[in-house]
Amino acid sequence: MSEFDYDLFTIGAGSGGVRASRIAASHGARVAVAEEFRVGGTCVIRGCVPKKMLVYGAHFAEDLEDAKHFGWDIPEAKFDWLKLRDNVLGDVDRLNGLYTQTLSNNKVEIFHERAVITGPHEITLSSGEKKTARVILIATGARPQVPSCPGHELGITSNEAFHLDAIPKRMLIAGAGYIANEFAGIFHEFGAKVTLINRSDQLLRGYDEQLRDRLLQISIAKGIDFRFNADFRGIEQNADGSLTVSMTNHDPIEVDCVMFATGRVPNVEGLGLENVGVAVDDKNAILVDQYSKTSVDHIYAVGDVTNRVQLTPVAIREGQAFADTVFGGKPATVDYGCIPSAVFSHPPIGAVGLTEAQARQQYGEVEIYTSDFRPMKNVVAHRNERSLYKMICEAGTGRVLGLHMIGPEAPEIIQAAAIAVKAGLTKADFDATVAVHPTMSEELVLMK
Known part of the structure; x- marks a missing residue:
């Protein structure tokens, strides 16, 4: 025994x-x-x-x-x-x-x-x-990490977001990572006036800069407000139940709900x-x-x-x-290289491999291919949002080091494309693949 x-x-x-x-x-x-x-x-x-x-x-x-x-x-x-x-x-x-x-x-x-x-x-x-x-x-x-500012207990985190009794009319989201941007898109589409604040001057740190800029442009066009270089000073509850949030470098703002998405x-x-x-x-x-x-x-x-x-x-x-x-007698480790990821923002982002900045730092000279286009559905719908696909390749060999995209269904597309990047395929391998037309994903094999 x-x-x-x-x-x-x-x-x-x-x-x-x-x-x-x-x-x-x-x-x-x-x-x-x-x-x-x-x-x-x-x-x-x-x-x-x-x-x-x-x-x-x-x-x-x-x-x-x-x-x-x-x-x-x-x-x-x-x-x-x-x-x-x-x-x-x-x-x-x-x-x-x-x-x-x-x-x-x-x-x-x-x-x-x-x-x-x-x-x-x-x-x-x-x-x-x-x-x-x-x-x-x-x-x-x-x-979820909650800041230690005065009045922090008046805020919620992503945990409580699923249990709200009503959609707040005015919502402030603290943070600029994937959770903050995803909930900003969700609550905006549900009718809330969303303001996203962040203590630095950029969002989605770790993602390719061009995609981050594109999401910011589209989000602002949709009506989401952004306040950068804003550190929490405190939250106070008003007599009518609303909240006044004070922060550095910006005027206070009155909202109905504060959500912390400042890391885990x-x-x-x-x-x-x-x-x-x-x-x-x-x-x-x-x-x-x-x-x-x-x-x-x-x-x-x-x-x-x-x-x-x-x-x-x-x-x-x-x-x-x-x-x-x-317990199985089969020693195994996890390969943390080339892990695909997604941000379910509006529109979503899909990414795998190195960003342009990371690739230049590691490899020096790289080749960049992009496709900046308006999806066919958006054209008919009179929606001006443009998608961006970006491929980073090693100079000389053409090996794909990173693939990044923002646009409808990007997370669904990146999963299949990540296999090619993980396998070390080249731009020539993508070019040699016949496009499926008309699709957004065909841009993967048509990038210039």
């Missing part, structure tokens, strides 16, 4: 923890998972999945308007936020059930409570029950890491090696709590690699 209750005890049932637990169990391990909130984690419960559903809902605002130019006589359309909100939350419930069922079907025991590491191989649940495990996996993810921080507090000597970095992210092992041999960590690449598919691959390495 084993000296431990389980071969693996996973703390956190998000995308990484669920995959790791399921695969470890398939390798014959006795596995348990503790989750203090809901099975599914940030992505499924309060992140990318419900957010994408809101993005779909927001697109109808412009689609219904554009439809008139395609011959559709549509009576005045009315938007019911509560109906969309409740339908989205209902689907979150469905997914929560499916993730729970997946663990149960794989004979993973689930504890719906908080777990703390209280000894080298010991976990104590909030009920007081103690469990032991040969291996412990930490997959507790991250949470790893969930490590109160886990008992200090009890066993698990090391963290200066941002409180758990330090791990290429196999996701922490400074303690039998304790591992995957996903956002390690702050390597905060993307759901990456956490899933880390969980898979961990389980195959530790």
Whole structure:
């Protein structure tokens, strides 16, 4: 009989923890998972999945308007936020059930409570029950960061955005990353007057500069306001319930809702890491090696709590690699090079590989190819928005180092194109591929 209750005890049932637990169990391990909130984690419960559903809902605002130019006589359309909100939350419930069922079907025991590491191989649940495990996996993810300015408790984060009782008439969003820009587009399309503020002078740091500039131009044209070089000073509630936000370098602004989208921080507090000597970095992210092992041999960590690449598919691959390495006898690591990403803004962005600035820094001379065009649908709809596709290639060889696009369905297109970039194909390989006409994606093989 084993000296431990389980071969693996996973703390956190998000995308990484669920995959790791399921695969470890398939390798014959006795596995348990503790989750203090809901099975599914940030992505499924309060992140990318419900957010994408809101993005779909927001697109109808412009689609219904554009439809008139395609011959559709549509009576005045009315938007019911509560109906969309409740339908989205209902689907979150469905997914929560499916993730729970997946663990149960794989004979993973689930504890719906908080777990703390209280000894080298010991976990104590909030009920007081103690469990032991040969291996412990930490997959507790991250949470929205909230500034420490006076009145910060009056604001919300992306977590609460899915539960609002009404769309605010005036909304201020703090931040300029993908979450800020996505919710700016969503709430703008739902009828809110959106102001986005950021402490620096640029948005979407890490994305190609030309695409960032294009999104800013389009967003301003749509009616979203931007205030750059603006640090929070404080939030005050007025007698009528509205909020007055003060900031550096700009006049105060009165709004009905403040949303913080100023980054995310790893969930490590109160886990008992200090009890066993698990090391963290200066941002409180758990330090791990290429196999996701922490400074303690039998304790591992995957996903956002390690702050390597905060993307759901990456956490899933880390969980898979961990389980195959530790329980499957198949040592595996995750390749973090050339990871595609998307921003579900209005219009969305898709990107893979190096930006122009990164490529010039690493390779010196590069070749840039672009296609700046108005999608056919926008022409008929009398919409002036232009899409931009950009390809960065190594000089001499033509190897594609990066591919970046902003325009309708860019995230759907970039997934397939990312395979070519990952494979090291060249501009000539793209040129040799016959275009699918008429499509937006044909611009990938027509760039000059």
